[in-house]
Structure formats: structure tokens, C-alpha cells
Amino acid sequence: MNIGDKAPENLGKPYKHRNMMNRKSLLNLWLVTLTICGLAVFSACSDDNNVVQKSGSDFRDTLKTLNWGTDTCFIYGHKTPDVDAVTSALSYAKLMRSLGYNCKAKVSSKMNRETAYISQLFGFDVPELKTSVVPQTRLILTDHGDYAQCVDGAREAIILQKIDHHTEGDIHDADVPYVRREMVGSTNTIIYEMYQELGVPIDRETAHIMLAGILSDTRNLSKSTTCGIDTIVWTALTSQLGLSADSVAKINYAMQEAASSYDGMKDIEIFESDYKNYDMKGHRVGIGSLEYKQSEMNAFMDRMLAVMPEVMAKNNLEMVFAKIDNMVPNPDPTQALSPYIQNGIYFIYYGEGTKEIAEAIFGTSQREGVTYTKEDLSRKQIVPKMEAVIK
16 A cells, blocks of 8 residues: 555644634545545544634734734744754745745754755755844744744744644743644644645645655654644645655655764764753753664764763753664665664663653663663653653
């Protein structure tokens, strides 16, 4: 069975947020899309909160009430941006401009190799680097909701909107005029929904941009955070672009190779290639997300543990962690889905109190600084577990 023919197992259910279409209208939209795509089975992806939504016309009315000012509104993903952070800023900036608002995507720090690869392959320009903003700058945030992950100066900026697929961070929903937060696989999935709700056409460039984000954040629908609505959007975008399931799988394969290639990088650059800062109950915490070959894992973990004190000092942190996906070679070389298959994760730690936190979640350390779980967990799944045990 082709990937595109797979019935979705979990239909993404949005978190509680404001200024959106009603539940019945959204369900109708999804059912229509399901019919078009030939997908007929779905179930809830999250049971967290009730949904209060409005129609696309209500969203247009809400936008008119926002404090846009006269200068450009900048749209940012999180610091050390991955593909979804970069592409969600791009696709949402295009949506806002189509509605008549002066918005431009930016990045606050250097992009990773996977982003460089897919932007060149798909032929779209990446946002310009702008590392800080002045007070009263208008901002829209995508793919994050914590000040520690924001562009420098965000605390003194005016945040107009937040479009995200993580749990609520310290930029509280109640403090932002418009929030769209859904626990789905990719921020671009949410933005695709918004294009549909508003009746805004998606051109080929934007389709490529959105698909890039979804491929990266769901690993071509294979991650445990993938929901049915991600599958629906994947199907719609690949159909629009005329891409077969096999060709998309090969693209994903190359993206994963680019993401896991650390050739020529210093160890601290590797650690920070996919890295986020958090404020957890008043504690300054940094968490990296990496992957490495099982055959060389112990040596790699030693290198990452060795740079964690430098990461702590550089970012003024109290605790530093990293999840490292344990990658084993794909036993079937004829399958282009992935060069590697994940076999659990290592969770490494450094700093006072970190051992207790890591062991409370993952059990007894294998050795100092290292825990392990057979579960396939993303960082966004680990963070709530940490917040539940941290004091």
C-alpha cells in the first residue's frame, strides 16, 4: 500500500483557542477533504481541551481588530530553526500578505543543513536573518510559544498572533490576541487548514514550502506525533504537486541524511543544531534533539556530554539535556523510506538536579549522564513529562 493510500489513525484535534471556526464547520471541512483523498477512517489525536472555533469570515474580522501599526510585522519560528519553524513562518507570512497585511518572515539564528537542502531542492528562498527586534515591533510567532525560544527583544515587542503545535509555553494564550494551537505533527498542517478555511489558493511554491515542513516534522508521517489531519494535508499537497509516494519517500530519505550529517561541524555546533531553551517553573533549561548511529553512540554521547558545560555557560542555564535518537541501519535497502530506523532514545543530562529529573522519567541511568528508553518520543512529548517532575 502506498503511503498516500494509508488511512489516518489519529485526526488532529486543536487545543483550546480563540477566534476560530465552529466545530461542525471544521468537521465538515475535514470530511470533505477525507472524501476527496479517499480517506475515511479517523479518530481523535488529542483529548486535551474543548475547541471554540469560528469561520474564516470571523477570522478576517478578528484580524481587522489587531494592533498592526504602520511598520512591517515580522513572523518568526523558534531560535535554531528547523524546517518546520522556517517554512511555517514563510507560509503564514504569505497567508497574511494575501489578506492585505504587511508581514515578512524572518529567522533569528542560523538554519540547519536539512533546511538548506530542502529549500534548494524545492526552489524556495529562505527568510533573511534578523537576530533581534526593537521594542514595540509587531510579531507573529509560529512553531513556538516560549520567550526563551523567541527572537531577542520579543518581551518588549507586541505579539499579535501565535500559531503552534506544542503545549502552551510561558507566552500564555490569554496574553495573545489570536492563538491557533493544535497538537498535530507540523505547524504547516495548521496553516494549511487556515488557507482552506479562508478560501485562499495555495500556489506551487507555497505547497512546496508546506510539504517540506510536514515531511521534516513528521518524518514523512512516520513519527508518533503524526495525526490523521497531517496525512490528509500530506495527501492534498503531494497530489497538487504531482509527487508520487515513492518520490516523496526518496525526498524524505535525503532530508534525513542531511539532518543527520554532522561532517565538518564542531561538537557544540552539533549540539545546537536542533536545540531549544525553556523556562520551567523558574528554572532555565536547554534541550537538544539529535540522532546518531547506534554503532558509534557511546563515543557520540561522550562528545555531547563534554560540550554540555559550554552550552550551559553560553546560554546562562541551570540544566542541560539532550535526546538522541538511536538509529540502526534500515534492514531492507530496497526501501527508500529512511536510511535508518529509530530504536529508542538516549536522554543525556548535565547540571544539578538533572539526574533526578531524567531518572524520574526514564528510569535508572545506564551510566553517569545517560538514560535510555525504548519509546519513540519527540522533544515536545518529553517537555511536559519534565515539567511534571521538575521542582
